Every structure is written in structure tokens, then in C-alpha cells.
Amino acid sequence: MTIVPEQLFLLGNLVIMVAYAAIMVAIVVPVRRAGQLRSNKLAVATALIFFSCAVGHGLHAIATYRSIVAAGAPAHLHGVGWSWPSAIWDLITATIGVYYWTLRRGYGVLLGGGSIYVSPGETHRIDEADARERAARDVAESHRATLAAVAEHTDAAIIGVDLQGRITAWNGGAEVMFGWRAHEIIGGPVSMIGDESGAEQQVEILARINQGERHVAYEARRLRRDGSPVELSVNLAAIRDSSGAILGASVVARDIGAAKEAADRQRALEERTHQAQRMESLGKLAGGIAHDFNNILAIIVNYTEFAIEAGAGNDDVRADLAHVRIAADRAMNLTRQLLTFTRGDTIQPQDVDLNAGIGEVRAMLDRTIGEDIALFARPCDRPLVVHGDPGQLQQVLLNLAINARDAMPDGGTLVIEADEAELDGEQLNMQPTVPAGRYARLQVSDTGEGMSAEVAAHIFEPFYTTKPRGKGTGLGLATVYGIVTEAGGSINVFSEPGVGTTFRIYLPLATTEAGAPVPVARGAAPPGGDGRTILVVEDEAALARVVTRILTGAGYRVLTAGTGAEAHAIFNEKGCDALLTDVIMPEMSGPRLAELVHERAPGLPVLYMSGYSNGLLGTTRVLGEEFPLLEKPFTADELLHRVHEALAAPTFSRAPSGPRETGAPR
Known part of the structure; x- marks a missing residue:
């Protein structure tokens, strides 16, 4: 049988139609298996192109077949079922299909979103990009692991809190600081580590963070698991997601209790140093005034005596001069007190039993202190021997007792005591400071009006007084200060307005060398608390x-x-x-x-x-x-x-x- 051109055209279209249909199936099947018929739009579009080409060649084949059937055999070259341009186009599309199929054997099908085929060179570049991305992810993960380790093992408490106040993160520092294990507290309310006022503060701070405040720093007191307080310095910062929405807050808390104690001690030490410097300056000033004034008083007293002798027979003049002499004696007594304060007066130290001094002072006070004041004297049960001037030590007790009497205009209680005390040298409210050791202690306590902290800071300064004008010179406590410091001792004052005042005077025992107290004899170490x-x-x-x-x-x-x-x-x-x-x-x-x-x-x-x-x-x-x-x-x-x-x-x-x-x- 002779094959005519129309039959050849029909056969070619059928072959091309089948080939294009096969290519379409080769594209669609793996894409469908990968579940990318909707996402891999490029693959679907390519399949549709080959499908439309297959349909076109099928239509050509149908038209040719109808032409052959209508014309009968043999078919004429001029039949309407085909033409040379169509035949040439079909040959070109067939060649393209063959070319596509050969390429497919050397190229891998990439079932990723947005692409179908990737050349070997492109695959290498993509692999390199993937390797770089994986390396970057590994580095980032390593950094996150390092940061997590640092956060977990730092001494500071690092806590995560959501906007509802629930704890979402709890590091090792928080476990040590508060006593709660992470699994015990995560998911619980942050109020577990605070009292009622602390819980209110936490709610307020979280509200500020939620309103957009980026950072909040403050100091607060929180509670450990056992109920004991801990002083904290707290820093809060907002935690945001990738879109910038606030998810909660990160809390970094540090224990500043020890730092506060150190600051308190440093402040007290500075105040004590300033007080000592001020007293030294005032002492120099008062000493200069006292010496110069004594020279003037010497002239006044002597010329007054001369005038008294010359005025013999004139009683009125002699009486007036006697008043001048009395006033001069009072002035001399003031300068003597100033010299005592500045350690410029002559003293005669010797061993003195303070118990005997308390007895003598009580005998004097019983006659003068007043019936509305209850006086109690409590000497030590054993001798308390110190090295000092007996008259000056007696003056110390008298001055303090008189001040106590004046502070109790409506009556009250005055107690004078003596005993031994042991100092460790670290007391911060001593004026001046003394080394560690055992000391004799005199205590003068009253239930009077008391003093504020501002007044107590100045009571040993000469001429400082809170008494009404004409009722006090302001030299009584300055004299006490001078006598005590001259004896190598120190004074401690405790007072509250409306409550009363206690003066404690510490003097070195006579068995101790001057200026070098015996070190404190430490007894057995106190037993531990055992968690009580x-x-x-x-x-x-x-x-x-x-x-x-x-x-x-x-x-x-x-x-x-x-x-x-x-x-x-x-x-x-x-x-x-x-x-x-x-x-x-x-x-x-x-x-x-x-x-x-x-x-x-x-x-x-x-x-x-x-x-x-x-x-x-x-x-x-x-x-x-x-x-x-x-x-x-x-x-x-x-x-x-x-x-x-x-x-x-x-x-x-x-x-x-x-x-x-x-x-x-x-």
C-alpha cells in the first residue's frame, strides 16, 4: 500500500500529540505526588502549554482524517486536511518535543515552590547557598546556647514574666536567690516572691511595660521562699515578637542587701569622720578663745581686788565690786570648761573606782535633783577601776545628771549604772571611735523629752544648746566630751523625742595600757542556727x-x-x-x-x-x-x-x- 502525504501528516500529528501528552503527564504526575498542583504554578503552566499543543495536534489529526475519509483513496495532494506550512510547523514542534525530552534526561526535576527545572550549575549554587544558610543557623544556635548558659549560671536572677503576671522563665540565679526551683514556680504568679505591696508594684510595672515603656529600673524588697526579705535592684525590659507586639517582660534582679549595708556603714563612717573633724576645729577655736579670755579675766579679777582694797570704808563700792568679782569667777569657770573640752586644762589622773564615784554623785543629787524625779544608782558588782582625774569623772556624771533633770520638767526617772562592756571596734555611733577591747561603761538614762537625730549630732559642740536664752551655756556636754576623750574613752548617745535619752560612756580599764586596749578575748564560737x-x-x-x-x-x-x-x-x-x-x-x-x-x-x-x-x-x-x-x-x-x-x-x-x-x- 502506498502512503500518501495526507496519511503521513495524520500519522505525524498523532505521534506528536501522544508525545506532548506524555510530556504533560511527566510534569503533572511528580508535581501532583508532591502535593504542589496549587503551589507550583510554573509547573502547572508548563503542563498546560504541552496539553494545549497536544490538543492542537489532535485537532490537526482529526481534520486530516476527515479529509481522507471524504475524498476517498487515493487522496489528492491538494486536499484540505493539511498544508505545507502546517507540516513544517508540526515538524518544528516535534523537534522541540524531542529536544525537551533529551534535556529532561540531564536535568533534575525540582519540586520546589516557584520552579520546575534546575540546571546542574544552578543546583551547585543553590547547594552553596543552603550550606551558608545552615552555617549561619549553626552559629546563631551556638550564640543562643552560649547566651542561655550565661543567663542560666549568672548570679543575678533572670526571670521571664508574661503580661498577666505569670512566670515563664526562671534561671539558676533566681533559684539560689529566692529558693524556688524552676519547675516549682514557672507558670505561677510573680506575686509568689512579693508581699501585698510588692504585688501591687509588680502589676503597675507590667502595665507600664504593656503601654510601651521599653525599660524600667527600680529598687524593691521581695521575699524568699522561707519568707525572709531580700533587697533587690530590678531592671525590666519588654519582650517583643517578630512583629513588634509585646509578649511580656524580662526581669534582671540583683541582691543589693550587702551593698546597702556597706553604704550605710560608709555613710556613718563619713559622718563620724566629719564629726571628729568638726569637733577638732571647734576645739582649736574654743581653746584659743579660752586662753585669750583668761588673760583678760586675769586683768579684771586683779584690778577688781585692787579696787576692793582701795575702797575700804565705802561699803557700797565694795559691794558693787564684789558682784563684779562673782561675775568674773563665773567667766573663769566657763573658760575652765572650754579648756577641759580642748584638753588644755591641767588634770591629775589616777586610778579611780567608778562605783565610788557613782555613790558620791548620788549623795549630791539626792539633795538637789528634786522630789518629782526618781533616782536609781546601780554600781557594778565588782570594782571598775579606770585611770582618770576623779574630779573630772565626777563632773561628767553631774553634768549628765543635770541635763537629764532639765529634760524632765514634769518629773520622771533617772538611772545611773556602771558595768563592763566588750567592744569589737566596729561600732559606728561612737564619739570618738575606740579600739576593740573590754571597757568600763557608765550609763546615764532618763525618761525626759529626748532629742531628734539633728540635735544629737551637735550636742557635744561648745556653745550649742537647746535651752532657752540665759538657761544654759552649751558647755556642759562639750566638757563631758573633752573629759572622756582625754581619758581615752568614747561616748554613745541613744535618744528619741518624747521617749528619753541614754548616754553610754566607755572608759579603758586601769589594767589596760593607755591607748592600747587589750584585744577582745573571744569565747567559743556561737552555735549555728540549724535552720531555725x-x-x-x-x-x-x-x-x-x-x-x-x-x-x-x-x-x-x-x-x-x-x-x-x-x-x-x-x-x-x-x-x-x-x-x-x-x-x-x-x-x-x-x-x-x-x-x-x-x-x-x-x-x-x-x-x-x-x-x-x-x-x-x-x-x-x-x-x-x-x-x-x-x-x-x-x-x-x-x-x-x-x-x-x-x-x-x-x-x-x-x-x-x-x-x-x-x-x-x-
Whole structure:
């Protein structure tokens, strides 16, 4: 059978149609298997092109077939089913299909979004780009791992908090600082580490972060798991997602309790240094004035004597001159006090028993102090021998007693005591400072008007007085200061307005070489706390921090409160093994707090502390003499030993009950 051109044209179109259909299937099948019929638009478009070409060649084949059938065989060359241009075009498209198929064998099909075929060279470039991206991801992941390790092991507490106040992150520093493990606290409210006021502050800070504030820094007090407080410096920063929306806050908290204590001590040391410098300057000024004034007084006194002798027989003139002489004597007494303050007066030191001095002063005061003031003298139970001028030491006690009398115009209680004390050389409120050692201690306490801190800072300056004009010279306490410092001692003053005042005078014992006190004989180390809980009640924040640090370092758990009411609430909530409380506090006294605590826990040990002497508190019935009292200032060893004694005592210390006498400290 002879094949005519129309039959050849029909066959060619059928072959090309099938080939294009096969190519379309070769594209669509892997794309479909990859699930990219909708996402890989380029692959689908290419498949549609080959599909349309296959349909076109199919239509050519149908048209040719109809022409052959209509014309019969043999077909004429001029039949309508085909033409030379169509045949040439079909040949070209067939060649393109063959070319595509050969390329397909050397190119990989890339079923990624946006592309079908990638050449070998392009594949190499893409692989290099992928390798660079993977390396960058590895570096970033390494940096994140390093940062996470740093955050986890830093001493600072790093905490993540969402906008609802829930904890989302908790590093190792937070575990050490607060005592909570990460799995115990993550997901819980941030109020778990704060009291009521702290929780309100946290809500306010998170609201500021949510409103767009980028960074917040502040200081705050938070609570550890055991209820003990921790002073913190806190920095908050907003946490944002990739779109910039605020998700929460990162919190970095550092314990600044030790730094605050150091700052308090440094400030006190600077104030003490300034006080010493001021007193030295005033001493030089007063000494110069006293010496010059003594020269003038010598002239006045002698010429007055001359005039008195010359005025013999004229009684009126002699009487007037006698008044001049009396005034000159008073002026000489003032200059003598100034010289004492500046250590410029002649003294005759010798060994003196302070007990004997207290007895002599009491005998003088009994006749002069007034019936409305109760006077108590408590000498030491053993001799207290110091090296000093007897007259000057007696003057110290008289000056302090007279000041106490003047501070109690409506009556009150005056207590003079003597005992031994041990100083560690670290007390910050001593004027001037003295080395560590054992000292004789004189205490003069009253229930008078008291002094503010501003007044107490100037009381030893010459001519400084709070008395009305004409009622005082301002030299009494300056004289006391000069006598005590000349004897190598120091003074401590504790006073509160409306409560009273206690002066403590420390003098080296006579067995100690002048200027070189014997080092403190340290006893056995105080026993550890063994995790027992002490509730410390002290309204002086700096002292509360010191006590907390001492007790915590010895193994005790410490709960602190600034007022009696706050302490009572903490006790009801958390309990304690012993109560260490100040005696005199605003609103609620230490004894009253002890009464309330003993209603719930009758056997709870109580140790009192006060800046007032035990003799004064016992005499005025604020605190019975049988109750344990730790007198301020105290050393760390004294505190720990007394706390241990209170815990080990077979009987507890109940607070005194009953009304308080008029004039007693509040």
C-alpha cells in the first residue's frame, strides 16, 4: 500500500500529540505526588502549554482524517486536511518535543515552590547557598546556647514574666536567690516572691511595660521562699515578637542587701569622720578663745581686788565690786570648761573606782535633783577601776545628771549604772571611735523629752544648746566630751523625742595600757542556727539589715518586720522559733507584741533589744529586769550568743503586763 502525504501528516500529528501528552503527564504526575498542583504554578503552566499543543495536534489529526475519509483513496495532494506550512510547523514542534525530552534526561526535576527545572550549575549554587544558610543557623544556635548558659549560671536572677503576671522563665540565679526551683514556680504568679505591696508594684510595672515603656529600673524588697526579705535592684525590659507586639517582660534582679549595708556603714563612717573633724576645729577655736579670755579675766579679777582694797570704808563700792568679782569667777569657770573640752586644762589622773564615784554623785543629787524625779544608782558588782582625774569623772556624771533633770520638767526617772562592756571596734555611733577591747561603761538614762537625730549630732559642740536664752551655756556636754576623750574613752548617745535619752560612756580599764586596749578575748564560737526561724522586729531599717545578715550567716532563717503589727501578721501566717524585738517602737511596743504572740504560742522564746539600758527599762516597768535584754550597740557574737541562750532557755520570757508608770519610756 502506498502512503500518501495526507496519511503521513495524520500519522505525524498523532505521534506528536501522544508525545506532548506524555510530556504533560511527566510534569503533572511528580508535581501532583508532591502535593504542589496549587503551589507550583510554573509547573502547572508548563503542563498546560504541552496539553494545549497536544490538543492542537489532535485537532490537526482529526481534520486530516476527515479529509481522507471524504475524498476517498487515493487522496489528492491538494486536499484540505493539511498544508505545507502546517507540516513544517508540526515538524518544528516535534523537534522541540524531542529536544525537551533529551534535556529532561540531564536535568533534575525540582519540586520546589516557584520552579520546575534546575540546571546542574544552578543546583551547585543553590547547594552553596543552603550550606551558608545552615552555617549561619549553626552559629546563631551556638550564640543562643552560649547566651542561655550565661543567663542560666549568672548570679543575678533572670526571670521571664508574661503580661498577666505569670512566670515563664526562671534561671539558676533566681533559684539560689529566692529558693524556688524552676519547675516549682514557672507558670505561677510573680506575686509568689512579693508581699501585698510588692504585688501591687509588680502589676503597675507590667502595665507600664504593656503601654510601651521599653525599660524600667527600680529598687524593691521581695521575699524568699522561707519568707525572709531580700533587697533587690530590678531592671525590666519588654519582650517583643517578630512583629513588634509585646509578649511580656524580662526581669534582671540583683541582691543589693550587702551593698546597702556597706553604704550605710560608709555613710556613718563619713559622718563620724566629719564629726571628729568638726569637733577638732571647734576645739582649736574654743581653746584659743579660752586662753585669750583668761588673760583678760586675769586683768579684771586683779584690778577688781585692787579696787576692793582701795575702797575700804565705802561699803557700797565694795559691794558693787564684789558682784563684779562673782561675775568674773563665773567667766573663769566657763573658760575652765572650754579648756577641759580642748584638753588644755591641767588634770591629775589616777586610778579611780567608778562605783565610788557613782555613790558620791548620788549623795549630791539626792539633795538637789528634786522630789518629782526618781533616782536609781546601780554600781557594778565588782570594782571598775579606770585611770582618770576623779574630779573630772565626777563632773561628767553631774553634768549628765543635770541635763537629764532639765529634760524632765514634769518629773520622771533617772538611772545611773556602771558595768563592763566588750567592744569589737566596729561600732559606728561612737564619739570618738575606740579600739576593740573590754571597757568600763557608765550609763546615764532618763525618761525626759529626748532629742531628734539633728540635735544629737551637735550636742557635744561648745556653745550649742537647746535651752532657752540665759538657761544654759552649751558647755556642759562639750566638757563631758573633752573629759572622756582625754581619758581615752568614747561616748554613745541613744535618744528619741518624747521617749528619753541614754548616754553610754566607755572608759579603758586601769589594767589596760593607755591607748592600747587589750584585744577582745573571744569565747567559743556561737552555735549555728540549724535552720531555725527568728522573727526580727526593728523599726530602724539599716539595723534590721545588719541583724538579718548576722543571723542568716549563722544558719538561721530570718523573718523581718518594721512594726509590731506587721510582725504579728507575719507570725500568724508563718510562725517562728524565737522572737527578737526592739522594746520601744511606734504604735506597738515589743512587750505588747510578745503578749499577743504568747496568746498563740505560750512557750515561744523572746529576746528584747533596746538602746536604753536594762536598769532604766526595769526601773520604769517597761520591761522587767528578769527578761533577757540585748543592749545596743551589740556585736555579732553577743547577738548570736544571746539568741542561742534564748532558744536554749528552759522557760520562755513573757512580756510584762499591767499599766506603765507616768514618765516611763514609751
